[in-house]
Amino acid sequence: MADDTTELDTGADPDSDPDPETMVREYYELVDAEEYDDLVALFTPDVRYERPGQGAIEGREALRRFYETGRPLEEGSHEVHDVVVDSSGGDVTVAVRGTFSGRQGEETVEFGFADFHALNAERDAIARRYTFTDRDEV
Template sequence: MDDPESVVRRYYDLVDAERYDDLVALFAEDVSYERPGQDPIDGRDALRTFYEEGRPLDEGSHEVHDVVVDGETIAVRGTFSGRQGGERVGFGFADIHEFEDGAIVRRYSFTDRDEV
């Protein structure tokens, strides 16, 4: 089993490569993903649907600038560049990933955009 920091770094590689089967496998069955101002995404099935059908970002990549590890909690600061609604976008983000039993059980994303 990989350590939480390695799992989180792999997450960004997988989302950028649109490898959603592998990506969803990083999460616990009862995962909760929260983004300010938007409904939470609860459970692996809903997470898969979000990445395959509901994610407003595409054709993009994440650049991780900082990773802070505090036991089973990993905080990440970085930038994303890609497309949203057909327009080129670039913005900073901060994500928090909480682990239980080697899987991401809660994820929080913060950006300066209204919807991601």
């Protein structure tokens, strides 16, 4: 599928700031490759990850445990369809729409997702992550 990307004016110098879209796309590559050391390094030490109907994951170590042993999805990959970078209020949020295909337990699954990644003030790490899917639990 075609990749559509929209970037709102950040007012930032693109040569001096990390690229938020690149950072977030790297997140999906690292999840799919199960490279959790590099994945966790994309986040702030006090990261908060929220998923509807489930308790928030707080901190890098809790995030690492989730990906290593608590994540119900496996053997799959993300396909990113749309990315929107918004910094209109001064903060940077990257919105992503896509699909995941893989396994959840013994079941083969494919579902849509929408994720929001809020970057820290330095724009060099993800401070908050929110996930919404068309499944009850992931």
